[in-house]
Amino acid sequence: xxxxxxxxxxxxxxxxxxxxxxxxxxxxxxxxxxxxxxxxxxxxxxxxxxxxxxxxxxxxxxxxxxxxxxxxxxxxxxxxxxxxxxxxxxxxxxxxxxxxxxxxxxxxxxxxxxxxxxxxxx
Amino acid sequence: xxxxxxxxxxxxxxxxxxxxxxxxxxxxxxxxxxxxxxxxxxxxxxxxxxxxxxxxxxxxxxxxxxxxxxxxxxxxxxxxxxxxxxxxxxxxxxxxxxxxxxxxxxxxxxxxxxxxxxxxxxxxxxxxxxxxxxxxxxxxxxxxxxxxxxxxxxxxxxxxxxxxxxxxxxxxxxxxxxxxxxxxxxxxxxxxxxxxxxxxxxxxxxxxxxxxxxxxxxxxxxxxxxxxxxxxxxxxxxxxxxxxxxxxxxxxxxxxxxxxxxxxxxxxxxxxxxxxxxxxxxxxxxxxxxxxxxxxxxxxxxxxxxxxxxxxxxxxxxxxxxxxxxxxxxxxxxxxxxxxxxxxxxxxxxxxxxxxxxxxxxxxxxxxxxxxxxxxxxxxxxxxxxxxxxxxxxxxxxxxxxxxxxxxxxxxxxxxxxxxxxxxxxxxxxxxxxxxxxxxxxxxxxxxxxxxxxxxxxxxxxxxxxxxxxxxxxxxxxxxxxxxxxxxxxxxxxxxxxxxxxxxx
Numbered sequence: 001x002x003x004x005x006x007x008x009x010x011x012x013x014x015x016x017x018x019x020x021x022x023x024x025x026x027x028x029x030x031x032x033x034x035x036x037x038x039x040x041x042x043x044x045x046x047x048x049x050x051x052x053x054x055x056x057x058x059x060x061x062x063x064x065x066x067x068x069x070x071x072x073x074x075x076x077x078x079x080x081x082x083x084x085x086x087x088x089x090x091x092x093x094x095x096x097x098x099x100x101x102x103x104x105x106x107x108x109x110x111x112x113x114x115x116x117x118x119x120x121x122x
Numbered sequence: 123x124x125x126x127x128x129x130x131x132x133x134x135x136x137x138x139x140x141x142x143x144x145x146x147x148x149x150x151x152x153x154x155x156x157x158x159x160x161x162x163x164x165x166x167x168x169x170x171x172x173x174x175x176x177x178x179x180x181x182x183x184x185x186x187x188x189x190x191x192x193x194x195x196x197x198x199x200x201x202x203x204x205x206x207x208x209x210x211x212x213x214x215x216x217x218x219x220x221x222x223x224x225x226x227x228x229x230x231x232x233x234x235x236x237x238x239x240x241x242x243x244x245x246x247x248x249x250x251x252x253x254x255x256x257x258x259x260x261x262x263x264x265x266x267x268x269x270x271x272x273x274x275x276x277x278x279x280x281x282x283x284x285x286x287x288x289x290x291x292x293x294x295x296x297x298x299x300x301x302x303x304x305x306x307x308x309x310x311x312x313x314x315x316x317x318x319x320x321x322x323x324x325x326x327x328x329x330x331x332x333x334x335x336x337x338x339x340x341x342x343x344x345x346x347x348x349x350x351x352x353x354x355x356x357x358x359x360x361x362x363x364x365x366x367x368x369x370x371x372x373x374x375x376x377x378x379x380x381x382x383x384x385x386x387x388x389x390x391x392x393x394x395x396x397x398x399x400x401x402x403x404x405x406x407x408x409x410x411x412x413x414x415x416x417x418x419x420x421x422x423x424x425x426x427x428x429x430x431x432x433x434x435x436x437x438x439x440x441x442x443x444x445x446x447x448x449x450x451x452x453x454x455x456x457x458x459x460x461x462x463x464x465x466x467x468x469x470x471x472x473x474x475x476x477x478x479x480x481x482x483x484x485x486x487x488x489x490x491x492x493x494x495x496x497x498x499x500x501x502x503x504x505x506x507x508x509x510x511x512x513x514x515x516x517x518x519x520x521x522x523x524x525x526x527x528x529x530x531x532x533x534x535x536x537x538x539x540x541x542x543x544x545x546x547x548x549x550x551x552x553x554x555x556x557x558x559x560x561x562x563x564x565x566x567x568x569x570x571x572x573x574x575x576x577x578x579x580x581x582x583x584x585x586x587x588x589x590x591x592x593x594x595x596x597x598x599x600x601x602x603x604x605x606x607x608x609x610x611x612x613x614x615x616x617x618x619x620x621x622x623x624x625x626x627x
Binding site for chain 1: 197212219347386396404618621
């Protein structure tokens with residue numbers, strides 16, 4: 001791999017090393033690191049419920065319109081629940097995306113700290 | 123289409139071709155190294171990449187196909203819009219950032235970090251080439267028919283023009299040219315869609331409820347209710363499983379994340395793409411229903427049975443010949459941007475994964491790698507043109523669904539398990555990918571797509587409902603029946619890198 005040009009390594013001061021050349025013990029050290037474990041736990045606490053929620057919310061529509069008819073009931077004029085439920089998928093997806101983007105800005109800062117500490121210790 | 127419109131559309135096409143070739147010429151001066159060829163030097167910003175993802179993703183099937191299904195069958199066409207859009211949540215939450223942090227040029231780079239390089243690269247390249255081929259044939263055959271309708275050019279000539287252009291963009295301009303073609307197309311497509319939607323709503327004084335009531339009055343309430351097109355609920359489930367998971371396994375989408383400098387920008391690009399793609403899909407009912415209302419279903423079907431001309435015909439009905447010419451040019455740009463993305467993803471799977479790392483054991487020089495990448499692009503382009511010419515009279519509409527099914531059954535289980543399951547190993551990845559690939563293709567061969575509906579052994583058109591669980595099962599069984607100490611010991615490294623970006627290229 002060494003003869004492949006790595007233009008980015010020069011641009012990005014945080015990636016000056018080939019991680020595959022780092023000793024195994026260093027990775028194990030990070031894996032045990034309190035900040036890293038906390039970061040991963042925090043991420044999981046958002047990502048796992050958000051993924052389950054969106055899959056359930058989306059497939060609820062697919063199952064309910066496929067196997068049942070009660071969502072065809074009118075709400076007002078010619079608008080029925082199938083229309084509202086379908087449009088709400090957009091609101092649901094945009095909301096989760098924006099909430100995640102906000103959360104993730106904090107994750108980035110923690111990840112930056114871990115990266116700096118790790119690379120300076122090496 | 124009148125002669126004047128043809129002429130106008132023709133000059134708009136020529137303008138688009140001139141601009142994109144100029145971009146390709148500009149990009150070719152900035153495309154020397156492999157990183158520049160495959161990833162545009164990782165110098166694309168998150169916002170630019172968001173537009174490019176939208177341009178890479180929203181195909182003619184989305185623009186013309188969904189409008190047609192809605193125009194002819196009502197509500198069910200909108201289900202495609204929802205599935206194509208909601209899928210990006212899975213991309214955003216599960217795959218985008220870890221892939222950006224751990225990959226170099228392709229999906230297989232991520233797998234090779236902890237699994238045995240040669241077997242996983244070979245199988246991943248096979249899966250990428252399969253997905254890209256199915257998707258490409260569907261796009262090109264559809265494009266040939268459309269250009270014939272829009273411009274009056276012969277099928278063969280249309281395929282050759284599109285095939286040559288996509289090959290030129292990728293071979294000379296690499297990812298940089300591909301990216302800008304996709305950005306321009308996305309802007310044009312959004313403009314065209316917004317204008318069409320605006321013209322439809324204008325007829326109802328911008329009151330969507332009035333439009334809705336008018337539709338119910340003209341076509342009956344059933345037209346606005348589900349179940350006219352996706353009549354089998356299991357089919358509906360299977361299709362949506364393929365769409366929602368499969369997007370996260372589409373190679374031409376995944377390689378876009380390597381064009382931005384960091385995972386942060388990768389995330390930003392998905393959020394931007396979700397805004398653009400969401401706005402587009404939320405407008406599709408106005409296009410489809412608008413066409414049914416203002417053009418008429420019989421008229422749409424008279425021109426093309428599947429309804430593919432619904433959107434262009436609506437443009438003519440509401441905006442006159444100039445608008446029709448503009449929408450035709452948008453459709454042309456839409457096709458080109460998608461097929462260019464497919465060419466570069468197939469070329470990278472062949473050149474980077476298979477040639478450089480399997481055949482040459484990773485020892486090819488930089489110059490050799492770039493040369494092979496360009497040769498592979500030409501090869502992919504020529505092969506696609508030939509396949510599309512051969513497939514002229516075949517019904518290839520199901521191939522898009524099949525591409526999503528293969529992506530969701532072969533790639534997604536292996537991506538997710540490589541990133542998050544400590545015990546996962548090489549045998550699991552190989553068995554999982556092959557099971558997903560073989561079962562999804564095999565099920566389609568015994569489905570009503572290929573066999574007659576009465577004798578088909580597998581009753582659904584889309585295989586995902588069965589093939590996705592099989593892909594996961596294969597990955598699980600391959601793992602538990604084999605030992606791979608390297609995969610186990612390198613999990614911490616991959617996991618830490620995927621979560622923190624340490625050592626990201």
